[in-house]
Amino acid sequence: MTPEQLVRKVTAITGYTHAAGVEVVSAEPGQVTLSLAKKPELLQFNGFFHGGVVSGLADHAAGAAATTALPAGKIAVTVDLHVNYLAPAKGQTLLAKARTLQVGGTICVVAVELETHPAEGQGPCAVAHVTLRVVDMPPLK
Amino acid sequence: MTPEQLVRKVTAITGYTHAAGVEVVSAEPGQVTLSLAKKPELLQFNGFFHGGVVSGLADHAAGAAATTALPAGKIAVTVDLHVNYLAPAKGQTLLAKARTLQVGGTICVVAVELETHPAEGQGPCAVAHVTLRVVDMPPLK
Amino acid sequence: MTPEQLVRKVTAITGYTHAAGVEVVSAEPGQVTLSLAKKPELLQFNGFFHGGVVSGLADHAAGAAATTALPAGKIAVTVDLHVNYLAPAKGQTLLAKARTLQVGGTICVVAVELETHPAEGQGPCAVAHVTLRVVDMPPLK
Amino acid sequence: MTPEQLVRKVTAITGYTHAAGVEVVSAEPGQVTLSLAKKPELLQFNGFFHGGVVSGLADHAAGAAATTALPAGKIAVTVDLHVNYLAPAKGQTLLAKARTLQVGGTICVVAVELETHPAEGQGPCAVAHVTLRVVDMPPLK
Numbered sequence: 001m002t003p004e005q006l007v008r009k010v011t012a013i014t015g016y017t018h019a020a021g022v023e024v025v026s027a028e029p030g031q032v033t034l035s036l037a038k039k040p041e042l043l044q045f046n047g048f049f050h051g052g053v054v055s056g057l058a059d060h061a062a063g064a065a066a067t068t069a070l071p072a073g074k075i076a077v078t079v080d081l082h083v084n085y086l087a088p089a090k091g092q093t094l095l096a097k098a099r100t101l102q103v104g105g106t107i108c109v110v111a112v113e114l115e116t117h118p119a120e121g122q123g124p125c126a127v128a129h130v131t132l133r134v135v136d137m138p139p140l141k
Numbered sequence: 142m143t144p145e146q147l148v149r150k151v152t153a154i155t156g157y158t159h160a161a162g163v164e165v166v167s168a169e170p171g172q173v174t175l176s177l178a179k180k181p182e183l184l185q186f187n188g189f190f191h192g193g194v195v196s197g198l199a200d201h202a203a204g205a206a207a208t209t210a211l212p213a214g215k216i217a218v219t220v221d222l223h224v225n226y227l228a229p230a231k232g233q234t235l236l237a238k239a240r241t242l243q244v245g246g247t248i249c250v251v252a253v254e255l256e257t258h259p260a261e262g263q264g265p266c267a268v269a270h271v272t273l274r275v276v277d278m279p280p281l282k
Numbered sequence: 283m284t285p286e287q288l289v290r291k292v293t294a295i296t297g298y299t300h301a302a303g304v305e306v307v308s309a310e311p312g313q314v315t316l317s318l319a320k321k322p323e324l325l326q327f328n329g330f331f332h333g334g335v336v337s338g339l340a341d342h343a344a345g346a347a348a349t350t351a352l353p354a355g356k357i358a359v360t361v362d363l364h365v366n367y368l369a370p371a372k373g374q375t376l377l378a379k380a381r382t383l384q385v386g387g388t389i390c391v392v393a394v395e396l397e398t399h400p401a402e403g404q405g406p407c408a409v410a411h412v413t414l415r416v417v418d419m420p421p422l423k
Numbered sequence: 424m425t426p427e428q429l430v431r432k433v434t435a436i437t438g439y440t441h442a443a444g445v446e447v448v449s450a451e452p453g454q455v456t457l458s459l460a461k462k463p464e465l466l467q468f469n470g471f472f473h474g475g476v477v478s479g480l481a482d483h484a485a486g487a488a489a490t491t492a493l494p495a496g497k498i499a500v501t502v503d504l505h506v507n508y509l510a511p512a513k514g515q516t517l518l519a520k521a522r523t524l525q526v527g528g529t530i531c532v533v534a535v536e537l538e539t540h541p542a543e544g545q546g547p548c549a550v551a552h553v554t555l556r557v558v559d560m561p562p563l564k
Contacts, residue, residue: 013186014186015180015181015185015191016182016183016185016193016194017191017193019181019183020182039156040156040160041157041159041160041161042156042157042160043155043156043157044155044156045151045155045156045281046279050156050157050158050200050201051201051219051222052193052194052198052200052201053193053197055193055197055200055222056191056193056194056196056197057193058193059191059192059193059196060192077192077226078192079226079361079389079413080223080225080391080411080413081192081196081224081226082221082222082224082505082552083196083222084221084524084525084532084552084554085220085221085222086524086525101507101509101546101547102507102509102510106388106415107361107415109362109507109509109550111550123524127524127534127552129505129507129550129552131361131362131413131507133389138187140186220502220530220554221503221505221552221554223364223411223503225383225384225411225413227383227384228384242366242405242406242409243366243368247529248502248556250366250368250409252409264383265383268383268393270409270411272502274529274530292468296466296467296473297462297463297466297468297473298464298466298467298473298476299473299475300464301463301464301465321438322438323439323441323442323443324438324439324442325437325438325439326437326438326439327437327438328561332438332439332483333479333483333486333500333501333504334440334476334478334479334480334481334482334483335439335479337475337478337479337482337504337506338478338479339475340475341473341474342473342475345474359474359508360474361507362505362506362508363504363505363506363508364504364505364506365478365503365505366503367500367502367504420469422468
């Protein structure tokens, strides 16, 4: 499996990302972009993407970026996730752009920028730093 | 509105928490417990609650705990969210127990413990520290 | 070496904690309290402990709490550190009370409460969640 | 006072940064670089910069970067600090490069990259995301 095939497979078979409608925009080793289209089940009462949806997309993108940078048979699972919310997530599409800052034998660190499109202002609506642990990949159905 | 009524209303009218099935277990000023029953749309491919669902419930519980501690007409919105994942979220129900550590005029800080039931081991499956900003409550529909 | 002897030794031989004047109040497996007396080299321009001194004491206390919970020959090094500042660190003594939330073969997570004495108000002036990695202990001189 | 004069003054009059030997490399609105030369009082027992020194320099650099972006008479104080340690801080000089991600009326968010020189590898030895609150500047002596 190429890194992109792996990310597409894990995103498609995961209940949460499949149900939310997460799309894989691109995936190469250490760098993954995911997108999520606006729909009522993802919103805060004010009509913007819910903060929990933003953090969830950051988490999944970080796991994908780290895993694509690992040797075959390994997967990265989140140890901790820190999200700074910079602006309301107002647009029609939420994008998470994740890239690895560190890839080690036991720990990976990933930076994620979250943007909405069309963008209201300049720059991301949130940023995240995510720490992950490297474990053996379980069999994927 | 009592704090509990407010939390119930905001949780029910919010697309994300309504769609996910978030329930308000209890809500008093500065202290809120939410629960979420296991269902396929909330899971990781391994069958546990997805990390993004865990962080999303933490975020919503933190906002609720802070808001119930504020004067009427104010609401707390997340500035940043830090989640430590301690164990797989394996149970049938995910609980988020949030309590305020600080309630100020502009900033609140909330600690959240996340547990699953039935619990596999001792202690929470995740903990979070959440920083929030105090803003005027928009009209709720 | 007992856990307490180990923490005393590492704190005493470390340039930073020795120079700052860090004292070990107590150390048992998974639970360590350190203290630091006020002196000009540790302060912010407003006369309170500098935020960087607070985060530094949290970091050292977390490492000590995790290491005392590990098998002999292992030491915990910080992977990431998240500190929430709740109130100015105004007192004469800064205390860091660290306890492990998780102790694993590769990762530990520690919660730290920071207080000053005499305390101005109730509760800690800061709290921290720290993630650490388990490595082989290098030889201590 | 220019932003650079302000950062130099606050860094020089602060007990901690003065005693540690923090130097202001550059300071312009929203972007500040600080440096710290290796000396025994700043080190971990293994001879590298102590993690608490790294977090302390990140904290000070973030406050400086945010404050230089604020209107005169305002200063930014840290609300929370998240540091990811990527590699041992092995070099002779520790540099903190801070730039604002968000500057608001009540909240600022700053990203900091920490490097050592000469650099062992590529990239930073640590990164930080720092949230700050805007308050009135107290009189500086």
